[in-house]
Amino acid sequence: MTKVAIVFHSGYGHTAKQAEAVRNGVARTKATPILIPVEEADNHWDDLKAADAIIFGSPTYMGSVSGEFKAFADKSSKVWFEQGWKDKIAAGFTNSSSLNGDKHSTLQQLSLLAAQHGMHWVSLGLMPGNNSSTGSNEDLNRLGASLGAMAQSNADQGPEHGPIPSDLETAAHLGERVAKVAAQFVAAKKQAA
Numbered sequence: 563m564t565k566v567a568i569v570f571h572s573g574y575g576h577t578a579k580q581a582e583a584v585r586n587g588v589a590r591t592k593a594t595p596i597l598i599p600v601e602e603a604d605n606h607w608d609d610l611k612a613a614d615a616i617i618f619g620s621p622t623y624m625g626s627v628s629g630e631f632k633a634f635a636d637k638s639s640k641v642w643f644e645q646g647w648k649d650k651i652a653a654g655f656t657n658s659s660s661l662n663g664d665k666h667s668t669l670q671q672l673s674l675l676a677a678q679h680g681m682h683w684v685s686l687g688l689m690p691g692n693n694s695s696t697g698s699n700e701d702l703n704r705l706g707a708s709l710g711a712m713a714q715s716n717a718d719q720g721p722e723h724g725p726i727p728s729d730l731e732t733a734a735h736l737g738e739r740v741a742k743v744a745a746q747f748v749a750a751k752k753q754a755a
């Protein structure tokens with residue numbers, strides 16, 4: 563059974579909603595998802611070691627991953643010393659209040675974390691939405707990302723209002739895509755062994 567871990571931080575619940583959508587996307591496949599808030603990561607290092615894929619998620623705070631996510635990334639240096647996540651599949655997602663909000667910087671940081679661990683980064687794999695006269699906010703990938711899944715949540719509203727359904731479906735797409743890639747990778751490794 564392919565295992566996909568989703569390790570994320572969320573200060574106020576919006577990115578947690580995006581993380582749940584990623585999990586729902588993984589669950590559309592035969593893979594087993596496990597959702598890990600960074601605050602609980604210390605209880606889950608074995609789950610992360612056992613995962614075939616790890617999807618990293620953080621809100622964008624000050625044009626960057628949140629401090630809490632960075633603390634988790636720094637703790638993962640123990641795994642890095644042993645290259646314990648080498649050749650796992652990786653991907654990432656972020657949410658912030660501005661449409662742009664410098665979210666790309668966060669996805670770059672997540673992909674660099676994966677690269678430091680020797681992981682294989684999976685892109686979003688969706689054409690940009692909402693970029694033509696017939697486009698709308700209901701389009702998949704309405705924020706036009708390619709490195710990972712982006713979502714936007716209004717600064718003055720709680721997670722019951724955002725991210726909006728198209729951003730959640732974009733997140734689910736990422737989860738499903740990663741689970742499928744991980745399953746292919748696991749099967750190829752078995753065949754080669």
Ligand SMILES: Cc1cc2nc3c(=O)[nH]c(=O)nc-3n(C[C@H](O)[C@H](O)[C@H](O)COP(=O)(O)O)c2cc1C
Pocket residue numbers: 571572573574575576577578621622623624625626657658659660661662663664715716717
């Ligand atoms: C400390 C802090 C810094 C923030 N910096 C940004 C930013 O750089 N860009 C942006 O678009 N939103 C920024 N925001 C807004 C959050 O990204 C937004 O409220 C997001 O939905 C929070 O997600 P969460 O509920 O999962 O914590 C910031 C919020 C906080 C608390």
